Amino acid sequence: MTAYLIKNVSVVGGAPTDLLIRDGVVAETGRGLDAPDAAVVDGSGLVALPGLVDLHTHLREPGREDAETVESGSRAAALGGYTAVCAMANTSPVADTAGVVEQVWRLGRQAGLVDVQPIGAVTVGLAGERLAELGAMADSPARVRIFSDDGHCVADPKLMRRALEYVKAFDGIIAQHAEEPRLTEGAQMHEGEVSTRLGLTGWPAVAEEAIIARDVLLAEHVGSRLHVCHVSTAGSVEVLRQAKARGVRVTAEVTPHHLLLTDEVVAGRGALASPGLGVDWSPTASYDPVFKVNPPLRTGTDVAALRAALAEGVIDVVATDHAPHAVEDKECEWAYARPGMLGLETALSIALDVLGPRWDLIADRMSRTPARIAGLDGHGLDPAPGVPANLTLVDPAARRVVEPAELASRSRNTPYARMTLPGRIVATFLRGEPTVLDGKAVK
């Protein structure tokens, strides 16, 4: 195993120092380290972060290997600075048995680019009718702790209550895709001025907020942990703020796209909710399904509230909801397109835009907290002597123009095409082995 000596790197924004990585762990830190056997990485101007952890990744395998595989998704993750991703259960077959979660887990190990932690389905076939064998998945080698029907909401309140209670036995957590299904029948985009103008069926904010409100009350009642996926509205932020103030054990994530893009892009307008980004960017056309996602892109007011909530900590985590789709599922009519966007290779750039140089916050929202929520040992720990060497090196001064064809994902459905984004991942280490060096995937 090669040793690596990273010279003059800022650890989570601190003063430049050296990091010696040996035998899978950070062996030593401090200025002027010397290790003749180690490969030297120049860390000048770079920031070392604990390897990023994504709570919400769709890897599409098994079932849609044309859109993404565990391996291609793992490579995209490593290039995005991730050392662990949680793979959502909505594969085909659904990850609702110990067998499927174990298969995904093994595929992740084989790829060896990030730790792939399977998420188990809450209900059989994501059908929302009866509980999947949650305990069997928890006890499998995949050691599932997060359960989610993501893509679907666990809408039945009794079933949701039971799920929240049941997983307490193995310190599990339910990650809810909050979408009241009756309020979103046929929904195509955020319900508001733009949906009215474009004649697309609206997805009202209240359909998310009502479920989050119900779920925090249920979690409070049964004393369970609840995680809210992809929070997208200002109203949801307020519900979460109140629940947290009452001490409810709820955590929440926000996606990069909900932190930057607004529903105006569906109408072909380049309204980005960021002063620093996208001044000279606009969509090439209206009704471009690359901007179709669930929950949908919301208004500028919502985006501003989400950005503030992330900085404040009402929202705990940035999670990508990386959702690769084959070309034919996006190059079609808006209503027939599948919802979802790529996210792994661009997430840190958006976080930089939102949180700026507050590296401690970035480490918190993208690594430490998600690792804690997912119960991933060895992840989310700042580089320090004795800590597993899961880390990533960021060049915050770099700028890059997103080119869909250059992405490692098998799919091309990035909403950031032609946008100039800040920051670049220079290197990523998984247990001391580089997965990315000089900005390129090692394997």
Add this chain to the structure above:
Amino acid sequence: MACPPAAHPSPERQPSVKVILASADVQRVVDRIAHQILEKTQGAADTVLLGIPTRGAPLARRLAARISTFEDVDVPVGVLDITLYRDDLRRHATRAVGPTQLPPGGIDGKRVVLVDDVLFSGRTVRAALDALNDVGRPASVQLAVLVDRGHRELPIRADYVGKNIPTALAESVKVTLVETDGADEVRLCGGTR
């Protein structure tokens, strides 16, 4: 075709502008054509004047007024827009369609005199003949123009010509009328004389 006003003497190397017909000349020429029409049509019986927009339309009305003054006959006047019959539609951005107004008695069985300001390639007249064919069946069709500048591209000739003006292809003939432009005048522009 921009054509600088004749009133300003053009500096050297600028295209020359020459007044061919001044205001009084235009009126005299219109009178002459009115007389010729009366003569050639035996008193303008069963005759209809159809002006081709833009400037053929006021010319047709003037001719009818003069005919009425000279012989006390009311010649029906109409307007025939030829935009949709042009053979060069696709060479330009879409042209605005103008109104076509046939006189109340129609044109079937009538002697139609088409009226235009300048006869040049003959393509406008060809379009007018096609348009006429779609709106009715006249007994015969004649053509009256204020100016014939030559360079025909089709086998078409005018029955009544106000003035023949020999021109070079690079030159342009610009007709202005009181009704459309505020003054009666015919100018020859361009070339390097």
Add this chain to the structure above:
Amino acid sequence: MIRHLLSGGDLDAGTATEILDTAAEMATVAGREVKKLPALRGRTVVNLFYEDSTRTRISFEAAAKRLSADVINFSAKGSSVTKGESLKDTALTLQAMGADAVVVRHPASGAPHRLANWLDGSVVNAGDGTHEHPTQALLDAYTMRARLGRLAGLHVAIVGDVLHSRVARSNVLLLSTLGAKVTLVGPPTLIPVDWAARAGVGSAATDADPGTDVCYDLDAVLPGVDVVMMLRVQRERMNDSYFPSAREYARRYGLDGPRLRRLPEHAIVMHPGPMNRGMEITPEVADSPRSTIVEQVANGVSVRMAVLYLLLGGNNR
């Protein structure tokens, strides 16, 4: 010069007026012995219909043929479309066939906009989902202008299922461009929430949209309007709780004889068709001299001729 007609919002006042003026000239062709103009000779217009709408298709077909264009009808039924060919592949096929214009009717909002990305030729939106139907708005404006002599300053009530109506959306955009004031009337469930919120229900129009307001009370609106446009309301909407029953809908929002008599003397009644007689409109009203429903159909051909001529009559690249 516009290249496509996808939305009523694509037209500024000048262009819209030019279309209406051109349509007035086109209308004279219908009264001639030779109902044909050579302007689009050699041009190919494809009617690409993913929804059955014989009346709209025939209207476009007549318009294109009167301008001497070649017309190809490409119906989704019985074609490769139902076998799952994508819209993009269909677009590339039409492109290869040399389509100069594609007139598209599609159940998905925005499908014409997608098509416009993939075609070199012009795209005319003949109705997309619950989005827009701009030529319907143009023929409505033409009919109003023909009957009432003007558009600026007219007060138009659009009544019924505004939420799902592409006719309403296009009319709101076009009429406000042309200076008419629009009041949207219907049960609150069938008015988009943001329009109701923006307009301030029952109040005067706001700065955000000076030409449009919302009212839930049909009887309050009728005495002050020049035009009342009744929208088709599908009975199935009651199964989705937009209103309790067809009977209650007809009673509150249907146009019947007594309501007709509440309109000012000069006011006209419009309907884009097809009508649900007895639902949003009674036979007495539909067949009254103040109804323009038959004229609207005739005007549709003239307006579509004007649109096709505007898009294809010159070199607009």
